[in-house]
Amino acid sequence: MKKQSENVKDRPRTSGRDFKQYKYFRPKSKEELIRIINDFQKDLTIIAGGTDLLVANYQKLYEIKNWLDLNLLNEFKNIKMFDDKVEIGSMVTHQRLSKLDQIKELFPVLHQAAADVGSPQIRSRGTIGGNIVTSSPAGDLLPPLLIYDAQLKIISGEGSRVVDANEFFTGPKKNILKEGEILEKIIIPLKEEVYRGAWIKVGKRKALIISSISLALNLSIDRSNLIKKARICIGSAAPVPLRIKTAEQAILKKELTEINIEEIAQIVSEEISPIDDIRGTAKYRRQVALNITRKALSEVTNQ
Amino acid sequence: MSKRYVGKDMLKVDAESKVTGRAQYPSDLKFDNCLHVKIKRATYPHAILKDLDINRAKNIDGVVDIITAKDYPNLNKFGLIIKDQDVLIKMGEKMKFMGDALAIIIAETEEIALKARDKIGVEIKKLEVITDPLRAIEKDAPPIHEDLSGLCTDYLKPNLNQKNILVDHYLKKGDVKKGFTEADLIVENEYRTQHIDQLPLQNESGYALYDDKKDEIKIWAASQWLHDTQADVAQSINMSKEKIRIIQTAIGGAFGKKEDVSVHIHLALAALHTQRPVKLEYTREESMIAQSKRHPLIIKAKTGVSSNGYLTAWSVEVIGDTGAYASSGPAVVHKGMYHCTGPYNVENIEGTSYAIYTNNTYGGAMRGFGTTQMAFAYESQMDILAHKLNIDPAQFRYQNAYITGSVTPNGQKLGKSVNTKRTIESVIDLAKWEGEINK
Amino acid sequence: MKITLTVNGEKREVEVKPQTRLLDLLREDLGLTGTKEGCGKGECGACTVIMNNKLVASCLVLAVQADQSEILTIEGLNCQDELHPIQNAFINKGAVQCGFCIPGMIMSSKQLLDENINPTEAEIKRGLSGNICRCTGYVKIIDAVKEAAHKMRSRGEDDV
Ligand SMILES: Cc1cc2nc3c(=O)[nH]c(=O)nc-3n(C[C@H](O)[C@H](O)[C@H](O)COP(=O)(O)OP(=O)(O)OC[C@H]3O[C@@H](n4cnc5c(N)ncnc54)[C@H](O)[C@@H]3O)c2cc1C
Ligand code: FES
Ligand code: FES
Numbered sequence: 001m002k003k004q005s006e007n008v009k010d011r012p013r014t015s016g017r018d019f020k021q022y023k024y025f026r027p028k029s030k031e032e033l034i035r036i037i038n039d040f041q042k043d044l045t046i047i048a049g050g051t052d053l054l055v056a057n058y059q060k061l062y063e064i065k066n067w068l069d070l071n072l073l074n075e076f077k078n079i080k081m082f083d084d085k086v087e088i089g090s091m092v093t094h095q096r097l098s099k100l101d102q103i104k105e106l107f108p109v110l111h112q113a114a115a116d117v118g119s120p121q122i123r124s125r126g127t128i129g130g131n132i133v134t135s136s137p138a139g140d141l142l143p144p145l146l147i148y149d150a151q152l153k154i155i156s157g158e159g160s161r162v163v164d165a166n167e168f169f170t171g172p173k174k175n176i177l178k179e180g181e182i183l184e185k186i187i188i189p190l191k192e193e194v195y196r197g198a199w200i201k202v203g204k205r206k207a208l209i210i211s212s213i214s215l216a217l218n219l220s221i222d223r224s225n226l227i228k229k230a231r232i233c234i235g236s237a238a239p240v241p242l243r244i245k246t247a248e249q250a251i252l253k254k255e256l257t258e259i260n261i262e263e264i265a266q267i268v269s270e271e272i273s274p275i276d277d278i279r280g281t282a283k284y285r286r287q288v289a290l291n292i293t294r295k296a297l298s299e300v301t302n303q
Numbered sequence: 304m305s306k307r308y309v310g311k312d313m314l315k316v317d318a319e320s321k322v323t324g325r326a327q328y329p330s331d332l333k334f335d336n337c338l339h340v341k342i343k344r345a346t347y348p349h350a351i352l353k354d355l356d357i358n359r360a361k362n363i364d365g366v367v368d369i370i371t372a373k374d375y376p377n378l379n380k381f382g383l384i385i386k387d388q389d390v391l392i393k394m395g396e397k398m399k400f401m402g403d404a405l406a407i408i409i410a411e412t413e414e415i416a417l418k419a420r421d422k423i424g425v426e427i428k429k430l431e432v433i434t435d436p437l438r439a440i441e442k443d444a445p446p447i448h449e450d451l452s453g454l455c456t457d458y459l460k461p462n463l464n465q466k467n468i469l470v471d472h473y474l475k476k477g478d479v480k481k482g483f484t485e486a487d488l489i490v491e492n493e494y495r496t497q498h499i500d501q502l503p504l505q506n507e508s509g510y511a512l513y514d515d516k517k518d519e520i521k522i523w524a525a526s527q528w529l530h531d532t533q534a535d536v537a538q539s540i541n542m543s544k545e546k547i548r549i550i551q552t553a554i555g556g557a558f559g560k561k562e563d564v565s566v567h568i569h570l571a572l573a574a575l576h577t578q579r580p581v582k583l584e585y586t587r588e589e590s591m592i593a594q595s596k597r598h599p600l601i602i603k604a605k606t607g608v609s610s611n612g613y614l615t616a617w618s619v620e621v622i623g624d625t626g627a628y629a630s631s632g633p634a635v636v637h638k639g640m641y642h643c644t645g646p647y648n649v650e651n652i653e654g655t656s657y658a659i660y661t662n663n664t665y666g667g668a669m670r671g672f673g674t675t676q677m678a679f680a681y682e683s684q685m686d687i688l689a690h691k692l693n694i695d696p697a698q699f700r701y702q703n704a705y706i707t708g709s710v711t712p713n714g715q716k717l718g719k720s721v722n723t724k725r726t727i728e729s730v731i732d733l734a735k736w737e738g739e740i741n742k
Numbered sequence: 743m744k745i746t747l748t749v750n751g752e753k754r755e756v757e758v759k760p761q762t763r764l765l766d767l768l769r770e771d772l773g774l775t776g777t778k779e780g781c782g783k784g785e786c787g788a789c790t791v792i793m794n795n796k797l798v799a800s801c802l803v804l805a806v807q808a809d810q811s812e813i814l815t816i817e818g819l820n821c822q823d824e825l826h827p828i829q830n831a832f833i834n835k836g837a838v839q840c841g842f843c844i845p846g847m848i849m850s851s852k853q854l855l856d857e858n859i860n861p862t863e864a865e866i867k868r869g870l871s872g873n874i875c876r877c878t879g880y881v882k883i884i885d886a887v888k889e890a891a892h893k894m895r896s897r898g899e900d901d902v
Pocket of ligand 3: 555556838876878
């Protein structure tokens with residue numbers, strides 16, 4: 001290996017000054033984490049993978065006072081399998097989600113969505129927790145979490161609470177999380193039925209792109225081949241990831257081949273509330289919503 | 304076509320330094336005791352600068368100085384073809400786009416320079432912001448450059464606002480009236496293209512150093528026009544050319560964007576002012592805001608064709624949004640017009656083009672220099688005509704293609720290397736085009 | 743705050759501020775300017791390095807977060823004068839133009855080939871999808887990765 005030292009000799013050290021002013025916390029356990037939150041609640045900035053935070057604070061990182069880095073919390077990186085549920089720690093990265101066979105098998109839509117996030121460099125750092133807490137309407141893991149009826153476990157100095165993912169998001173980049181609350185894990189129930197799912201992400205190119213619109217679909221089929229539960233969720237087409245409940249209702253208790261794809265596609269296109277922005281006009285999004293619903297339903301029903 | 308190089312994997316002399324990371328781009332250099340420079344830019348695209356409060360910023364620990372136009376009242380304007388761009392906007396004068404520089408902040412660290420930049424207070428009087436060149440040429444539109452008299456010719460339509468027209472051009476070949484009379488079908492359409500950033504992977508960046516013994520300023524920064532940049536820096540700060548040295552480092556891409564002066568003059572001033580090494584590196588946003596773009600063109604094309612599919616006349620009006628400053632605009636819009644028929648033979652041609660000032664980021668050079676925008680228009684015209692004539696679009700192109708001896712719109716007789724037909728043949732092959740062409 | 747990390751096989755101890763990015767640590771403090779900054783926002787990949795066997799954009803990692811980690815940058819790829827097969831392939835295939843994207847491209851190629859020594863063209867494209875090149879149009883870069891993979895397979899080694 002080449003010695004680098006010679007490169008470095010005469011370089012002035014630019015970092016290292018004024019560190020004392022602010023604190024950088026790296027708790028290793030939940031207890032330590034809670035202690036820090038209780039002491040520093042107000043001026044604490046939480047960092048997970050940093051792929052949203054560092055972008056949002058580009059060239060003003062020095063304004064951040066005290067950092068709370070979750071990266072050494074190994075217990076937040078676990079994926080635990082139970083008979084009736086799977087628990088995914090908030091610090092699980094997109095890379096792990098997209099490479100784990102169990103996730104692929106149980107929640108193919110989540111698996112595919114994670115594989116479509118950004119680029120290898122982003123997936124290796126970006127976490128599911130960060131994706132949820134950023135709460136962008138374009139967050140790619142959100143529609144998949146909603147169609148699998150995920151729940152979120154939130155902890156704080158006062159204790160913990162579990163909420164439905166569907167109740168978590170309140171607006172673009174807004175959610176119910178209060179100061180001093182941390183997302184600990186995501187709990188996805190496991191059901192006996194067979195799942196049929198689809199994930200479609202539409203953006204201006206294939207990699208490194210924020211979704212212009214996305215669709216996650218999951219149909220649970222019972223023993224008599226009827227659709228017992230239907231979930232359709234659209235991303236980037238409303239202030240929050242949006243479940244299209246009228247469309248879900250219209251699919252229930254039918255066999256796959258009985259689904260009226262055109263009707264459902266029409267409903268989805270009408271129920272979303274897209275806006276004009278740099279990624280597309282509202283009109284474009286309505287049209288594409290129609291097309292991708294059609295495509296997703298054709299895929300899962302082989303129609 | 305050179306068989307020695309085209310399509311071959313060429314060994315390049317500097318490739319090894321680049322795959323090992325040893326090649327030094329401007330921002331890879333290192334100077335002891337170096338200061339960091341940031342630029343405070345316009346806060347509105349079209350406004351009069353009323354007041355600039357730099358006191359709070361200057362008091363920050365580590366700020367060495369903040370230069371405004373007041374400190375250097377004799378700076379001259381700069382620019383590639385026409386010198387119309389201010390180094391620093393003077394009090395009472397106008398900022399004309401978001402990239403205009405108001406102050407140069409010099410500090411011990413980048414962080415301090417950033418903090419200071421954000422503490423500068425700017426008071427302005429807003430003016431109508433002109434983002435649409437068609438608005439700019441309306442009679443009642445405010446002039447963007449009061450002090451410039453446009454380079455307009457007699458061909459100019461009398462109802463246009465001459466003040467915002469940087470330059471116009473006129474093109475005439477054959478007899479376009481006759482050509483349209485002979486046409487069996489005439490198609491007329493308007494095409495619009497958008498701003499495109501060249502986006503070289505390395506942002507504008509550089510260092511400068513003032514050598515007091517030689518009274519010389521050295522600037523390490525990329526430039527596509529080394530000597531033009533040297534001359535422009537020299538004239539803008541009233542030094543002689545020999546006293547300015549531009550040292551070309553490795554360049555992280557340019558594609559036309561680095562034809563214009565970027566960090567150079569501000570670096571030179573900062574170096575002169577502090578007599579210490581100075582560094583200025585744009586962020587990607589800054590590069591997008593402050594440096595040139597591909598010109599958006601509005602192209603009105605009218606094409607006449609005979610019923611057997613031969614072009615008889617082509618007229619074109621090209622309106623180029625050159626943004627706040629001229630840069631390469633006069634040449635780009637001009638050249639674009641000359642390519643109005645692309646590689647197709649037309650006897651009778653008429654064209655006018657205008658480069659128009661707006662408050663958008665200025666248009667400059669980018670790969671193709673106006674011709675790629677035109678290709679969108681003429682190829683669309685060709686498709687539409689072929690469709691209307693019910694002729695195979697490949698055949699239609701083929702039978703109108705340039706051959707040796709064809710004469711271009713600007714009167715150049717093509718002597719050799721005219722491969723349009725061969726190109727079409729290859730394309731037909733590669734695309735597995737189903738139609739037959741008649742050779 | 744003092745952190746300890748291994749960069750290109752050398753143990754380093756550095757004082758960093760909380761806001762120092764790994765990119766700044768490498769370029770400014772350690773003088774490893776082969777790693778480039780093209781956007782600072784994770785979009786271009788010019789700052790790509792390998793951290794604990796994972797591909798990261800060093801502009802989106804805090805230096806503190808690299809504490810106790812192992813970092814490989816472009817400067818650590820070749821031993822002394824002998825170039826890594828990927829570096830050789832980039833030269834031989836004419837995959838280098840302005841070169842600004844190249845260190846990042848090569849690090850992504852390295853990570854890709856470490857995980858999969860026989861990638862398909864689609865897998866190469868996916869492996870390099872976080873790196874933008876404005877000069878080459880990618881064709882020759884993809885050729886270079888193929889050639890490197892081929893050379894590395896026939897040598898039966900995955901690292902130098
Ligand atoms: C180039 C690029 C491409 C991208 N592409 C995509 C894409 O295709 N799809 C997509 O959905 N996203 C994309 N993103 C966005 C981002 O990568 C994801 O949202 C990622 O999942 C964020 O996770 P993180 O761990 O990096 O979050 P961080 O940046 O660390 O944190 C984000 C926010 O959440 C808070 N936070 C994080 N974890 C917790 C927790 N456990 N409890 C409480 N608060 C917490 C932080 O305080 C911060 O406010 C992209 C980003 C970049 C830079
Ligand atoms: S500089 Fe890090 S991805 Fe562009
Ligand atoms: S070689 Fe210039 S950006 Fe890739």
